Structure formats: C-alpha cells, structure tokens
Amino acid sequence: MIAIEHLVKYFNRRGVNEVIALSGIDLTIERGEFITVIGSNGAGKSTLLNCLAGTFRHDEGRIVINGKDISPWPEYRRARFIGRVFQNPLTGTCASLTIEQNMALAFRRGARRGLSFGVKAAYRREFMERLAMLGLGLEHRLKNAVGLLSGGQRQALTMLMASLVQPELLLLDEHTAALDPKTARKILDLTRCIVSEEHLTTLMVTHNMKQALAFGSRLLMLHNGRVILDVKEDEKRSLTKDDLLSRFYDMQGEEVESDRMLLT
Ligand SMILES: Nc1ncnc2c1ncn2[C@@H]1O[C@H](COP(=O)(O)OP(=O)(O)OP(=O)(O)O)[C@@H](O)[C@H]1O
Ligand SMILES: [Mg+2]
Numbered sequence: 184m185i186a187i188e189h190l191v192k193y194f195n196r197r198g199v200n201e202v203i204a205l206s207g208i209d210l211t212i213e214r215g216e217f218i219t220v221i222g223s224n225g226a227g228k229s230t231l232l233n234c235l236a237g238t239f240r241h242d243e244g245r246i247v248i249n250g251k252d253i254s255p256w257p258e259y260r261r262a263r264f265i266g267r268v269f270q271n272p273l274t275g276t277c278a279s280l281t282i283e284q285n286m287a288l289a290f291r292r293g294a295r296r297g298l299s300f301g302v303k304a305a306y307r308r309e310f311m312e313r314l315a316m317l318g319l320g321l322e323h324r325l326k327n328a329v330g331l332l333s334g335g336q337r338q339a340l341t342m343l344m345a346s347l348v349q350p351e352l353l354l355l356d357e358h359t360a361a362l363d364p365k366t367a368r369k370i371l372d373l374t375r376c377i378v379s380e381e382h383l384t385t386l387m388v389t390h391n392m393k394q395a396l397a398f399g400s401r402l403l404m405l406h407n408g409r410v411i412l413d414v415k416e417d418e419k420r421s422l423t424k425d426d427l428l429s430r431f432y433d434m435q436g437e438e439v440e441s442d443r444m445l446l447t
Contacts, residue, residue: 184249185212185352185384191243192230192408204230205241206408212352212386217378219395220388221427222405228388231405232354235386237261248351262292266345266383268338268358275341278330282321282340285329286310289344313343317373335366339373346377353378355387371398392424406434 192205204227212218220228233239235246237258245252253261268275276285290306307325314322317339321332329337338358345353355374359367375398378385389395395402402419404412404427411434414422 184214186210186247187212187235187244188247189244190231190234190241190246192227192234192239192241196242204408205234207244208408208410210403210410210413212384214384215382216401217383217385217399218387218401218403219399220386220403220405221390221392221395222403226405227408228405229356230408232267232356232386232388235261235352236265236267236354264351266350266353268341268345268353268355270357270360272334272337272341272361275344276329276337279328281326281328282314282332283307283310283325285340286313286344286347289347292348313347314340317343333366335362335370338362338366338370342370342373342377346381346383349381349383351384353383353385355385357388357390360390374398392427396422396424396427404431404434406431 187208187210190205190208191203194200194202194204208227208231220231222228230239234241237253237256237260241254245254247253248264277288280288287306287310310325311322314325319336319339321336321340329340332340338361342358358374359370362370371394374387377383385399387398389398396419400419401415402412402422403410412427412430
C-alpha cells in the first residue's frame with residue numbers, strides 16, 4: 184500500500200517565480216490499483232509522478248510505501264521498486280547500448296546479484312521470450328543498438344523493461360502521446376496486458392479522457408496541484424466523458440473550452 188500524505192511541492196520557492204505545483208495531495212493507493220490521472224496543463228500530474236520517483240524532492244508531506252517513509256530516499260534507490268515510462272520514447276532506454284544490454288540493466292535494477300553487464304544465456308532466453316510477446320520481431324534483434332529502433336519500438340521496450348523486475352509502482356506519464364495512433368494503441372494494449380497479468384500498482388497520466396475512462400479501476404482529476412475528483416470501480420465505470428467535463432466545470436466555475444484536455 185502507498186500513502187501519500189499532504190504532499191506539497193514548490194518550484195522557485197520564495198523567489199519571484201514561485202509556483203506551488205502540488206498543494207497538499209492526500210492519497211491512499213491500494214496494491215494492484217490501476218489509476219488513470221487527468222487534468223489540464225500545469226495541473227501537477229508530472230510533478231506528482233516525479234515526486235514519487237524521487238526526481239523532485241517534495242517540500243512537505245510524506246510518501247509511505249509498505250509502512251516505510253521513502254521521502255529521504257534518492258531517485259536511484261526508489262528506481263529499484265518504481266518502474267517508469269515517459270512521454271518521450273528516447274528517455275527510457277540508452278541508445279548506444281544493445282537491446283539485451285538495456286534489458287540487462289533493467290534486470291539489475293532489481294538488485295539481483297551476479298548478473299554481469301554481459302548477458303548470460305539463461306537471461307538471454309528470458310529476454311527473447313519477453314520480447315516475442317511484443318510481436319515486433321525484436322527478439323531477433325538482441326544485438327542491435329536501441330538507437331536503431333523506431334519510437335514505438337523503443338517505447339514498447341521501455342514498457343517491457345519497466346516491468347521486467349516486478350515494480351511496486353509503475354508510473355506512466357503520457358507514454359503514448361508521442362506515438363502515431365496505431366502504435367499508441369499497441370502500446371496501450373501492451374500496458375493493459377502487463378498491468379493486469381502482473382497485477383501492477385499503476386499511475387497512468389493521460390490527456391485522453393476516453394482512455395482515462397476505459398483504463399484502470401480508479402480515476403483522479405488534478406487541478407492547481409490538488410485532487411479535485413477521485414472515482415473508483417462502479418462509479419468510474421458509469422462515468423461518461425460529459426460527466427467528467429461537467430465535474431471539471433463545476434470544480435472550476437470557469438470556462439475551460441480552450442483547454443487541451445477537451446481536445447481529445
Ligand atoms: N522544473 C520546473 N521548474 C519550475 N516550474 C515547474 C517545473 N516543472 C513543473 N513546473 C510548474 O509546476 C506546475 C505543474 O507542472 P506539471 O509539469 O506537473 O504539470 P502537468 O499536469 O504535468 O501538465 P502537462 O499536462 O502540461 O504535462 C506548472 O505550473 C509548471 O509550470
Ligand atoms: Mg506533464
């Protein structure tokens with residue numbers, strides 16, 4: 184279980200450009216929950232994920248995972264149990280290393296000892312099996328540098344790597360936004376498959392409300408660094424895009440027509 188307690192994050196604190204990106208987020212996430220996160224530009228979605236991953240250190244509050252307050256833990260230490268996939272397909276993998284070297288690194292992240300940078304035959308077999316699941320033919324390209332792959336192939340590989348050692352928490356930040364619609368669908372199918380097979384606790388940020396409704400067991404809407412909507416299970420299943428828009432409008436009491444959230 185993950186408890187986020189009154190999480191506050193400032194940028195440029197006490198400076199002229201001070202921004203309060205998270206203004207007191209309280210959230211309890213049960214093991215195995217698949218949460219979709221929506222909200223307008225600048226709502227704090229990426230900041231929330233970055234604070235969980237330790238990329239940004241929060242200013243107030245606590246992040247407690249399985250009873251442990253991980254707030255002081257640096258990013259690399261959290262990376263052992265947090266998997267991430269970002270919007271940019273270039274960020275999740277290392278271009279100059281081969282597919283199998285990238286996968287070996289992801290494997291080592293789980294702090295398993297004895298796996299050298301070279302890839303042992305047993306692991307190679309496992310990597311090939313996993314890659315074959317993608318249906319992209321990557322299992323025959325283990326020795327290819329990742330820089331040779333397309334954006335969609337790289338994103339699929341990143342997704343696989345993020346879940347190679349079962350993470351306590353999987354963070355997806357608009358991970359299909361930079362892909363063409365067909366590839367995006369493929370990555371989303373893969374996401375659904377991996378998350379449900381491995382029962383991964385997942386936070387998935389999306390700007391696509393249809394996706395936010397179709398995926399997951401819980402939906403959060405963020406605005407101005409706060410959670411303004413939190414719906415689960417049955418209530419989520421009965422929600423429509425129009426409901427979401429009117430809830431957003433009610434919360435704001437302001438016109439939101441120009442918002443990117445409404446465009447998808
Ligand atoms: N590194 C940073 N330095 C200064 N301000 C930042 C930084 N990162 C985010 N912010 C500010 O924090 C607020 C929240 O940004 P965040 O990136 O979390 O929004 P978001 O919900 O992910 O938006 P988007 O949908 O555009 O990705 C915004 O006001 C943003 O300008
Ligand atoms: Mg963002």
